[in-house]
Structure formats: C-alpha cells, structure tokens
Amino acid sequence: MLYFLSVRISVIAMGAAFLFFIFNHLKGWILLIAIALIPISITLAYNTPHFKKRFEPSHTENAVLEDVDYRKLHWEAVFMSIKHKLLLGRGTEGDRDDLHSIYNDKKLTAAYEENYNAHNQLLEIGLDFGILGMVIFLLYVWFLIKNAITHNNKLLLLIIIIFALYSITESIFVRHSGIILFSLLTSLLILKKEDEIV
Template sequence: MFYKHDDNLVLTIFWNSLYIAFLLLPLGINLPTPFLAISIILGLINILKSGKKFDLDNKIILLFPLYFIIMSFSLFYTDNISDGLNILQRSLSLFLFPLIFLFVKEDASTVRKLFDFLLLGLVISFFINFSISIYNSASIIKGGFSFEISMDDLTAFIDILTHGWNYFVGDEFSKLINPSYLSLYILLVLSYYLKNSLDTRLRTFIVVLLFLYLFLLASIAAYVILVIMSILLTFNIKDKSRKHTMFIMLLLGLIVFLNNPRVFDFYSKVKDFGNIIEYDNSTSEKARLLSWDASIKLIKEAPLLGYGIGDANDILIKKYKELRYTYNYENKYNAHNQFLQTFLQTGVIGFGVLVTIFILLAIHMKRSRNEFSVFLILFISLIFESMLVRFNGIVFFSIVIPLLLKKRSILSSRIIRNVSV
C-alpha cells in the first residue's frame, strides 16, 4: 500500500510521509504536521538532487508561489505584523509544495493513494467522533434519569433525549477538526469512489458511511455540493432505466438530508436576515451571510490593495461592531469566503490570482463530469469557507490543486513513469 521507488529513497520517504499526513488530516491539526514537514524537506532535497530545470508544461502551478508572494508583500502595509507573519507561516506550503511538484513526476495510482489514506483517516475519525457523541449523550440521559425526570414527566424526558441527539449533529459531532474541512475531504473521496460501480460490500459500506458522516456534520455547503455532484454523475449514466432509478434515489436522498434539524434551523433564521434585532441570535449559516455583507462593504472601501493579511480580520471585526452584527463580533469570524478573504487581505491583485487558478482548473477538468465535479467541490468550498486561513485547508489545497493542475490529471487513467525530472 505504501510507495516504493527502487532507485530513489528520497522520493520513497517523500510520498510515504504525504500518505501518513493525509491519513492524519481528519484526526486533528497537530498530528500530520511532522510528516508534512518531512515531505517538504525531502521534496526540497529532491530538487537539489535532480539538478535539472523544472517541467515547463506545468508552469501554471507557479501561480501558487505568486499568490504567496503577494500575501508577503501585503505585510508592508499592514499594522498587525504578528498576525500577518502567523498567517504567512501557515501558508508556506502554498509556496513550497507547488515548487516541489514541478520537479516530481508521478503516476495516477501513486497520487490516488493519497485519497485511499485520506479515506482511512475519515473512517477512523468517524468512529472516534461517534464514540465521543455516544459518551456525551449518554451522560445527559443518565443525568436526566437520576435528577431531572420522573415516570410522569414525559415531556422533560423527551427534552433530554433531544439534547442528547444534538451531540450527533453539526459542530458537536466533529471534535477533532472543523466540520467544513471534514465535509470537503468526504466529498472528494466520494467523488473518487462514486465514479466506479458499488460492486463489493466493502465499497458499498464505505459510501453509506461517508453519506452518514456528511449528514451528521450538517454542513449546508456540503449539501449544496453533494446535490450538484449527484446530478452531474446521474446525467453521466447512459442507461435510461438506471438513470431514472438514480434520479429517484437522489430525490429520496434530498428528502432525508433536508430533514436534518440543523437545516430547518437554517431556514428559520436566514429568513430574518434583514432584521437587526435578530443579529445577536444567529446561526452559523446566518452569520456567514452577515460576514459576506460586511466583507463586501469593506472591499468597496479598499479595492486595490486590501488591508494586508495582518489587518484584514481586525478591520472586519470592527466592521461587525459598527454594523451591530453582535454574534459575528463576539465570535471574531473571518469572511467565511476565501475569495472575499483574499480580497480583504491583498486587494484585487491577490483576488485575481486566486480566481485565475480556479479558471485554469475548470478548463483543465472539463473533460469529464467526474473531473468537473471535483472542481466544483473545491470551488464551492472556497465560496462557503475561508479555507486558506486554517492549516488543514492550506495544506490540503496546496497539495491537491497543484496535482490536479498538472498536465496529466491525477484523475486520469494515463500512467506516467515514477522518475524525478
């Protein structure tokens, strides 16, 4: 299952370190860091050993180092240098991994193992989160039996059970990392597995488990992506009877997912978006809309260079206070949209580079509905979250997108020999 290169020990350890890092990504922020550091060091050693020019066919991935340089330049006009340097440090992989991949040729099977290890990490994280939720909910119910209810007090008992259920939905179900990042990992793994038929019990079990995980994480963005991805894959089916069956399953799946209690909570709160009185009684989805509103107002005030990577969040938090977005202000939320976040940090220049990366990615992955669904997962994820602010998002995007942008996609069936250039 691990990688082995007969002639290059550096590349062998490089890929195996990445595999272990992807296994640990769903399990926390700190666990994969040492293995990512090892892979970066060995990748740089491989560049020095090769002594050759990089592959010009893949020069478009240099947009990532350019994006990092633009972020670094914004330190010259930011006041909060400390926060800016922290973000820059977390973003260093955006500069290093694309450069490393310019000097490494890989075959599709080698890179696809990243998804296999990520899948294993997701399965492990599901059972860890499930165990934690069982323990927490059982504690509430046990406490209810002991102190809060009697045999005649059925209403209170149901209320206790409801509070126990809350540990199985949303943020409470993901104690290891942010649910948005877990949802992104799950969707990408699903896009890989759903392109093949569910011809084994193990494959079917994995897909069902991942769908259950998505349901419990209760990410609205993930639900939107899943619907679009399902429609694309359904249209890709040539057999009409099977296509009709898949549409029925899609409809039934929508009914199940829309009955998630967090989705109904989203409906009830977002409808009062324009009511200022309700701003201090918000949900994460409504808070996201308020973050977008405040971010757009700030962008209009400084469209050219933005506010610098150190000051962008500070300015945004002040804007929340000014607009009386109490919930956002108290929780110090970022823009909850990477394109808006980049615009706030680096202005139209950094925003232009980020958009260009995704335009090129869309062009590169338009060859099949499966590949395009992967693009949509990545693109829509950045619309709903500032993915390039936290370590889990930065590292993941700095590895996966450059590999997808290379001349031969990792989703392609074409094989390249494993040699360093």
C-alpha cells in the same frame, strides 16, 4: 459526516459529485432511480431535527434574520472593510479590527463576538490580498477550468465545481485542510491524462 457538519453547501456539493458519478457510471433504469434518490435524500436530510436546529434564524441586536438576509449584511460588512485596503489588502497576518468594528456597527452580534471570517472565499482573499489578489485567484481558477476542458478532465472539473460551491458560503482556505486538499487534488489531476483518470 455531512449530517454532523450541517453545512448546506456540502449537501449541494455532494449532490454535484453524486450526479457526476451516476452520469458517468450508471445506465438505464438504475440511472433513473439514482436521479430520483437525490431530491428525496436532500429533503430527508433537511427535515431532520439536527439540520432544522442548525439553520434557525440568526440574531442581531435589533432583529432575528433568516440566513440569506444575515449573510447579505455580513458580506456587506466585508465589502466595506475591503474598501479600506482596496488594492493590496492587509496581508495574511493583517488585523481585522475594522471588519469587527463594522460587524459591531451593523449589530451583527455573533459575527462580532465570535470574530467571524468573510464566509466567502473570494471576499476572504479580498480582505487579505485586495483586488490584485482576487484577480490572481480568479485567473488561477480560470486556468484550471480551461485545462480541465481542454483535456476533457471531468474529475478536475468536478473538483473545481465542488470547491467553487463551497467558496460561496465558506472561507475554505483559512484552514490547512482546505489549502492542502485543494492543492493536492488539483496538482494531481492537472497532470493526469483523460485515459488515466479513474
């Protein structure tokens, strides 16, 4: 499934989950073989034609940019838009005309034509709920991390790490599946004691 999605951050998240699994369930030479398979698998996945095509440089009206440079411009546009409603944001139903206008000004053709979201969860929250919403979200994540560490809940910590990784390049809470999955997993795992976690 990750191959068809071709989202690089999902491969990194899968690697983190795989490391969690192997360090908690494997020992000896089997552990060493499993660790060696991680970079081999990632290298093979990235060198398939599907992945290579998916990650060709992005086009603007002026130039062809590598993904990192394109994302910098993209996030810069989002920051500029957040400044317009800094404290409380636009609300979940607020328009994003100014963001799309900034995309257009920066010649980010695909972002403008396809009405891109922020492609970063924290920035997405900043657009909708401003600085106040960002602070509340970060406090909630801190509460989850503290709870996971206090109760030695490794699975909850792994789930938080995976969602944090996805949040770097994806706005995962703009879809019902992201909201429901995060809410369900964290709610269930926060109630579990260490000896009950499978």
